[in-house]
Amino acid sequence: xxxxxxxxxxxxxxxxxxxxxxxxxxxxYYKTPLATNAxxxxxxxxxxxxxxxxxxxxxxxxxxxxxxxxxxxxFFYYMARFTGQTNPKHGEYEFTSYYSPKAILExxxxxxxxxxKFTIPEGRTSYDIIEILKSAEGxxxxxxxxxxxxxxxxxxxxxHYGDKYETIIARMQHNMQTTVEELWKKRAEGLPINTPEEAxxxxxxxxxETGLDGERGMVASVFTNRLRKGMRLExxxxxxxGITLGKPLDxxxxxxxVRHESPYNTYLIDRLPPTPxxxxxxxxxxxxxxxxxxxxxxxxxxxxxxxxFAKNLNEHNKNVRTLIDFLKKNQN
Numbered sequence: 660x661x662x663x664x665x666x667x668x669x670x671x672x673x674x675x676x677x678x679x680x681x682x683x684x685x686x687x688y689y690k691t692p693l694a695t696n697a698x699x700x701x702x703x704x705x706x707x708x709x710x711x712x713x714x715x716x717x718x719x720x721x722x723x724x725x726x727x728x729x730x731x732x733x734f735f736y737y738m739a740r741f742t743g744q745t746n747p748k749h750g751e752y753e754f755t756s757y758y759s760p761k762a763i764l765e766x767x768x769x770x771x772x773x774x775x776k777f778t779i780p781e782g783r784t785s786y787d788i789i790e791i792l793k794s795a796e797g798x799x800x801x802x803x804x805x806x807x808x809x810x811x812x813x814x815x816x817x818x819h820y821g822d823k824y825e826t827i828i829a830r831m832q833h834n835m836q837t838t839v840e841e842l843w844k845k846r847a848e849g850l851p852i853n854t855p856e857e858a859x860x861x862x863x864x865x866x867x868e869t870g871l872d873g874e875r876g877m878v879a880s881v882f883t884n885r886l887r888k889g890m891r892l893e894x895x896x897x898x899x900x901g902i903t904l905g906k907p908l909d910x911x912x913x914x915x916x917v918r919h920e921s922p923y924n925t926y927l928i929d930r931l932p933p934t935p936x937x938x939x940x941x942x943x944x945x946x947x948x949x950x951x952x953x954x955x956x957x958x959x960x961x962x963x964x965x966x967x968f969a970k971n972l973n974e975h976n977k978n979v980r981t982l983i984d985f986l987k988k989n990q991n
Contacts, residue, residue, distance in 0.1 A: 692757045705755040707773055709820060712749040716740070719747055723763065728754045735760055744768050751797070751820035774817050779831070781813040781940030782866040784905030788938065792824060800824045808905065809859045809935025812838055835859075839944060846948040851886035852931075860931045861947045862939035867896035868958075871965055872942060879946035880953040881968065890956065892925035893917075900936040962986055 708726055710719060716739050720732035729735050738760060739745055748770030754763060777795040779788055785806045792802055797820035806828060812835035818827055843855045852858050865878050882892055895912050901921025902908065908916075917924070923932040955968040957975035962985040969975035 690759050690761050692759045692762075705753065707751055707753050707820075709751050710747065710749045710767070714747065714749060716745060716747065719767070723754070726754075728756065728758065729760055729763065739764055748772070772819055775820065776815055776817045778815045779811060779813045779938065781943065782863075782870070782937045783813065784808065784900075784937050785811075786905040792827070795827075798822055798824050798827065803828070807832075807934075809835075809863050809938055811835055811938050813938050813940045835938075838941060842941075842944055842948055847950070850948070850950075851883060852947070857931055858944060858947055859939060860935045862943040863935035863937045864892065864894050864897060864925075864932075865946055866939040866943040867937050868894060869966065874966060875943050875946040876951045877953060877955065877968055878958060878966070879943070879950040881955050881958055883947070883950045884953070884956050886931075888956070889929070891927075891929055892931075894925045897923045897925040897932055897936055900932070905937070962989070 706726060706728075708722065708728070710722070714722075717732075717736050720729070720735040720739075723729045723735070724732040742761075742764065744764040744767070747764075747767035750770060750772035752766060752771070753773050754766075758766070775795070775797055777791055779791060783791070785808045788806055788811055789802065789804075792798065795818070798818065799821050800823040802824045811828070811831040814831075814834065816827065816831060839855045839859060843858065846858075852861055861879070861882060864882065865875055868878050869875060882894075885892055895917065898917045898919060898921075899908050899912060901923035902916060902919050917926045920927060922928065923936065925932065953968070954970045957969040957972065957978075958966040959969075959975065959978045959982055961967045961978075962982055967978040967981065969978055
């Protein structure tokens, strides 16, 4: 009987020891990143992995093992079941070999997917925006050949891998629409523009004329003053747009460009162009809806990135000659 009790005690001790060793190994595996454990690569491998919709825990474990993010996929699966982390979300994830199985499972459970982004700068045309969208990796669906000019609000946009072009474009257009509607309510009285659409058109011209924050209001005031007096806007960017329709002009603006007949060329038409010529930013829209009161009707580049403003044609011609002299002195 004593031998039987001793044997049972020894067996229980062995079982307890094995259980403790198993628990220690499982805990070590669960909390230890691949890059620092005894059976993994010491380098930090980082990569984005797409977890398809409907993936099972087993298939996810096998995928992570193939990509060398974890070892022992079967054990990974059992640890997920044991800890109750059994509801992984699909999507694109960034994993490195410094992630422990615990951190990986928590990430999958939270749906902490990769957030991608692209930026639409102010003053970009529909052509430019489509090129930006083409380079936005991970977007899906069919990209349209054209997008209504000026319908998209310049900003930084965030998306997930697999988001549709049409969804992103609709969001950008909604942002422009709601922004203009809100700013239109706060417009100054007596403006020579009658609709939010006209505000976007004028703002797009301001946006193409200057990239300086401090000048947008001044440029907007010039165009506002000219519209009130029935003067043509005489804006080079409108003449160029009538030629290229938003594509880049592969040469400097010359006299032949401003003489080119088109419904956009404000050297030849007595009104605003029929559509915007680019995507104006919020500050340009604000500028045309609340322009400062100024006596200016003309402006010309100063050769230093800004513009000189004039109240009449004589002052303007002097500014033009100043620009020509500056360019001659600095042409080398």
